[in-house]
Amino acid sequence: MDSSSLCPCSEHLAMATVPKQEWCEPYDLITALEEGTIFPCLNLTFYKAPANKCHCKTHSMSGDVQKNREEMMSRLTAVSFAINDLTLYLDTHPDCPKGRELFYQLLEERLSLLTAFSSEFYPLTQTSMITGNYDRMKYGWTEGPMPWEGACI
Amino acid sequence: MFVYEKRLQFPVKIKNTNPDIARLIMSQYGGPDGELSASMRYLSQRYTMPVKKVGGLLTDIGTEELNHMEIICAMVYQLTRDLSEADVKKAGFDAYYIDHTKGIWPQAAAGIPFTSLEFQSKGDAITDLFENLAAEQKARTVYENLLRVIDDPDVVAPLKFLRAREIVHFQRFGEALEMTKDTLDSKNFYHFNSEFDRMKGKIL
Numbered sequence: 499m500d501s502s503s504l505c506p507c508s509e510h511l512a513m514a515t516v517p518k519q520e521w522c523e524p525y526d527l528i529t530a531l532e533e534g535t536i537f538p539c540l541n542l543t544f545y546k547a548p549a550n551k552c553h554c555k556t557h558s559m560s561g562d563v564q565k566n567r568e569e570m571m572s573r574l575t576a577v578s579f580a581i582n583d584l585t586l587y588l589d590t591h592p593d594c595p596k597g598r599e600l601f602y603q604l605l606e607e608r609l610s611l612l613t614a615f616s617s618e619f620y621p622l623t624q625t626s627m628i629t630g631n632y633d634r635m636k637y638g639w640t641e642g643p644m645p646w647e648g649a650c651i
Numbered sequence: 652m653f654v655y656e657k658r659l660q661f662p663v664k665i666k667n668t669n670p671d672i673a674r675l676i677m678s679q680y681g682g683p684d685g686e687l688s689a690s691m692r693y694l695s696q697r698y699t700m701p702v703k704k705v706g707g708l709l710t711d712i713g714t715e716e717l718n719h720m721e722i723i724c725a726m727v728y729q730l731t732r733d734l735s736e737a738d739v740k741k742a743g744f745d746a747y748y749i750d751h752t753k754g755i756w757p758q759a760a761a762g763i764p765f766t767s768l769e770f771q772s773k774g775d776a777i778t779d780l781f782e783n784l785a786a787e788q789k790a791r792t793v794y795e796n797l798l799r800v801i802d803d804p805d806v807v808a809p810l811k812f813l814r815a816r817e818i819v820h821f822q823r824f825g826e827a828l829e830m831t832k833d834t835l836d837s838k839n840f841y842h843f844n845s846e847f848d849r850m851k852g853k854i855l
């Protein structure tokens with residue numbers, strides 16, 4: 499809707515405008531999670547919030563199973579968050595090809611991570627109990643720690 | 652419908668008990684600009700939004716706010732789960748303990764219980780989008796107030812993440828405002844309320 503022909507002023511009185519975001523090349527997914535957005539152009543920092551060292555990893559536990567589980571969970575968290583952020587971007591930019599391409603690529607990776615996590619450790623979603631090789635002789639939904647326990651899993 | 656996925660959107664792994672910090676952070680659960688208020692605001696407003704894509708955005712941001720509510724509650728829980736009797740007697744958490752022990756209950760830092768008076772669903776798309784833009788800024792201020800007084804890096808990391816989300820959401824609500832304005836008469840955005848007056852808004 500072109501209002502310039504109707505009004506000599508380029509802006510509307512008594513109305514606010516937020517410029518539409520242009521696509522900017524996303525952070526790597528671990529940095530994106532730490533910063534709280536995949537988009538460097540939207541990362542407007544606060545002076546009292548220092549750059550994080552990745553706190554998603556734990557040093558208190560040992561053993562290969564624990565290590566593998568944490569690595570897979572860290573990747574799943576980063577991929578899933580990037581999808582969350584991209585979803586909001588695509589809600590207002592549905593015609594952005596770069597956003598769409600990354601969205602579908604990450605959805606694929608998330609599905610395989612959920613399936614692998616369920617097969618190797620415990621299910622995070624009920625769908626992932628049937629997409630992988632989950633043992634159907636047990637009711638596994640109650641397995642694993644609850645997320646608020648912070649159990650480094 | 653909502654389906655549970657057994658993980659947090661951002662990991663919370665807090666080692667040190669600290670009821671004083673817990674009492675402050677609790678405000679982002681049940682306080683005036685907290686995540687419970689945010690989720691209920693967007694998930695209530697979405698039904699009557701005239702632009703379908705804006706209703707979709709409200710659903711997605713409202714859902715993310717539920718994730719944030721869970722992150723805040725996990726932080727309060729981990730900051731108080733090993734609370735001793737001595738910790739309880741220290742000023743700061745004792746009043747909360749008397750009413751709730753270590754249970755998680757939505758209230759503001761100053762003890763005011765959660766109330767739906769903290770948010771609005773006004774039935775006017777322009778009004779509600781401005782409400783949301785303001786809400787994201789108010790929540791950003793609270794996270795910055797928290798970051799100024801908290802040093803524990805286990806607590807700072809999720810707070811920093813949550814603060815960043817407020818700015819992203821502000822941007823998206825701004826874009827939703829533009830999408831809504833595009834359906835209205837730019838000579839007078841206020842000629843009618845597109846959620847009530849079924850006139851000539853070209854609803855997308």
